[in-house]
Amino acid sequence: MRIHHLPYQDPGVPDVRSGTRFLVWLGRNQLGGQLRSLGWGLLHFAALAALPLAVGRAVQAVVDRSGSALGWSAALIAALGGAIALGDTMLHRTAVTNWITAAARVQQLLARRTAALGSVLTQRVAAGEVVAVSTGDVEKIGWFVEALSRFLAAALSLVLVCVGLVVYAPALGWVVAAGMPVLALAALPLLPRATRRADAQREKAGYATELASDTVAGLRVLRGIGGEELFLGRYRAASQEVRTAAVRSARMWALIAAIQVVLPGLMLIAVVVYGAGLAADGRISVGELVTVYSAVALTAYPLRHFEEIAMAFSFSRPSARRAARVLALSRTDPAEAGQQLPKGELYDPVTGLRAPEGLLTAVVCGDPDAAGRLAERLGGHPAGPDQESGGADEKATTARPAAEEHASVRLGGVPLDGLPLDLARTAVLVQDKDPVLLSGTLRELLDVPSSGSVPVDEALAAARCGDVLDALAQASPDGGGDPMATRITERGRSLSGGQRQRLALARSLVTDPQVLVLDEPTSAVDSHTEARVAESVRRLRAGRTTVVLASSPLLLDVADRVVLVHEGRVAAVGTHRALLRDEPRYRAVVTRETEDEKDDRESASGRGRVEMEEPA
């Protein structure tokens, strides 16, 4: 796999039975890359290990007063230099390629999994955990994948060095070979403590960053009402804690660095003492002494890879476990494919709600939570807890609906839950109370699967998005540019609540589904605008089935039928004006005065508190 062939057409089906199996699966998929990396690594480390031989020969040549031998030694150094450079560069290229291909594969797997899980994902696993896999764990897994073959090459080359030294200068070689394992493993016992301290530091740093971003996010509140010093003081304390933890962690790493100096140093001293004696007795040449010294001095570099692989492995194992857990989540779609798109009236057997085909039905529901549940049920395939039992540590969910609430909504008599998910979503679009504006340009935002019969500008006009277009034009990089090409920041945070709602509505209108269910689509829109939006939605949806869950008279007034749902059942049906006149329960929910007065009476007598009310 080469980098420019990424992304994968198909990232494959991962083995997610455990973290280790997942790592093995990843490794098997890039066996060629790992072998290439190992090969180049061996060239690099072996050439590097052979360098002292050439340097020793050069010194010996000079001792022997041989100009030609010196020349040959220099040529050997140059040749080895070429091999080192080539091996180094290619090792880096192949190892990084392994990293990138593994990271890309995991990211692609995650993207596919999250898209397939849709609304049930966050009920199975905390959103933060999925994001943590993508932002942190992928890198750690990639690190291990990258370091593995480099480590193997380094370890093999160390064995080669020891064997070579034993052959080249047996007496000295044995000393080095005996000491090498100590050098390789000496720092390892300190690593767990060092990584723990590093983790503690990261955690503190994360908290400080969170405090800072939290303070900045609420800065308008602080500037508007005060308390800057309070929050600055808090941040300073957190920031200093990060500093202390970082220094604490640095102490450990400094100790490891010191060990990495002192142990090879002791080995060098041993080589010098022992070797000088041997050289004085004529058992080894001066050149051999220099070779051994310089070979030992150079082992510091491959030795460092022992430390790296130990850390990479200890970091990547929990990461792989978490990735495997997220990738193991699934959502089964019980229905078989190949069914027709149903048409007709939408009927909810639980509440008894009917939305006749082609009409605008408004639903008034006293309890906001019940309204949300009703809206979700109207789409079929509710994400509600547990249609199936998934992973072992599935998140416990609240409010399990009663058995009878499982009865599926029917469209034209066909139960939606029995349809394939995609078909059900095509037939009925439920815009929930908190629709998310996906980041991207406005054009991308409105480019959704649709019937194609509602043009984007018509939908924007119907949702009264003129002011949004102005604001976006102003925010475009060149100022006053094309609003359709301007990016909307994440979740539309740069827009006001009302503007976000109207854009979400425009998106649903563009989709133009056979049945559109809107839950409080204009609660943050001012009355002037809401009245106009209500009128144009009605016009645009003429002949299509629309259900609006709302409590604003301006919306209710344009509906063909208004349904009052009281305590989970349909209690009354009629027009807004008729219900307002004849149905006291409806009046209580929709017009505010009555309820306010009633509530005020209750709170005043019930809790014995007498408060000033706003002057009428």
Place this chain on the structure above:
Amino acid sequence: MSRVIGVAPPEYDPAAPETATILPVAGAATVRGYVQQLLRRHRRAFTLLVTVNAVAVVASMVGPALLGALVDRLAEGARELYLPQTVAVFAGALAVQTVFVRMVRLRGAMLGEEMLADLREDFLVRSVKLPPGVLERAGTGDLLSRITTDVDRLAEAMREAVPQLAIGVVWAGLLLGGLAVTAPPLALAVLVAAPLLIVGCRWYFRRAPAAYRSESAGYAAVASVLAETVDAGRTIEAHRLGARRIAQSDRRIREWTAWERYTLFLRSVLFPVVSLSHMTVLVAVVLVGGVGVLRGWLDVGQLTTGALLAQMLVEPVGLILRWYDELQIAQVSLARLVGVREIEPDAGDPGVRPEGREVRAQEVRFGYREGVDVLHRVSLEVPPGTRVALVGPSGAGKSTLGRLLAGIYGPRTGRVTLGAAELSRMPAERVREQVALVNQEHHVFTGSLRDNLLLARVDSGDEELWAALAAVGADGWARALAERLDTAVGSGGLALTPAQAQQIALARLVLADPHTLVLDEATSLLDPRAARRLERSLARVLDGRTVVAIAHRLHTAHDADVIAVVEDGRITELGGHDELVAAGGAYASLWRSWHG
């Protein structure tokens, strides 16, 4: 290998700005000035680091020097090798080197951490002094990305790059010095490699920082697509956007890996250049030294020491190259952090004091952009204790007018006064003692419930806090919390409902006690059914204060003393509810459709 040659930078740059940045980015001079100031503040620590490092490096050169001397004696066939003395000196030097290497690492980290702490704290200090008008206009997104992304990038640089570069430069310099002391001709031999290294590095460093910035932005984009898919699961499923999300993830991966491929190409040029320079040095030292020995102007010991020192150069050179581009990347982040310093904190004129409580706008014109006014000659009087409702369609200028009346923006022409004193000339701290803007942004800060209230009046006791909570009807649920005022709330703590969050915001108002409030759709983001309960809390807070309410629900307007209908930046209707309904204008028709 043929593919390696000539990889062009990808066309799409994920690090390019996507929206207009409103906050300034510091120029080179400001950044330089700031760095100098930072270094001056930590001069002692810096000097100490360099000294300790020098000792460690000198100690590390003792080994090769001793071996050189030993080789000399062996080559001459000397009878006395001075082995015990050699071992003693070597061991002593090793001990010094070990201790000082540890100190270098530790001192380096301490210095880096201190500078970093200074930097991030400085930034927040500056941020919280920004004029409210700047914040309102710029939003907090840009600031947020500076305090998270840019501080993170700088952390890497401060923690590692600055100390490591200092170490690397000193190290390389001392090795070259050691080489020159050992045998001056060998130091000259090193220079043979300089042209290759200089040309290669110039080529690389001209391209690398921007490329790495794009690469890391590209990688962040991959993760953010996924985070969004997770966050928007319901919306994605409802609109059947799954396939598009996958395609978008794949596209981001392609963009990111294209940059990875480009930076890999850059390193594929740099790495051989560095390796080959190093080898050139070694070959040159061996050849020049060898010839020198054969000719008799050097001895074998000098050659040995020289070759070993030349071999040691690889580490500091690697260190310098490794961290230099990190420093360049950090420079950009630093410019963004320091840029906040270029905004003048508007101090206001402490001499401007209001006399009385009447709020008045006179012939006010105001616009966000040059030549485009949002408000046209608007005049409005708000006598103390009255309640004014601003109604009108979105984009008509209601919110802008509200912000002018709250002193957040100053008018382009005309005056906005409180008690005859101009709001825009008062310090923000004085303005907020009198006027508060309450908007839909009910931020709950990470921390205890107490901290969340205390910010409004830092010296309040618990009893006052409870009284404020009781005043907005929040004492019930607050007393039911396990740790009461000490309960951790906000992100990471107990998640409050939007209505509870808004009650906290109101309790803060009770504590801050300004006499005039500007309400901008304070309850509009709440579920309409939950909003009703909250409105009673609000009513208690409003009692006895002057209120300008940007009303988006008509019942709020109905209760006001005066209703101002704002359309196209002008007040088109002004009067009491009954008066306006009787007049039969825009307000009247709206009311009729609302109320049936």
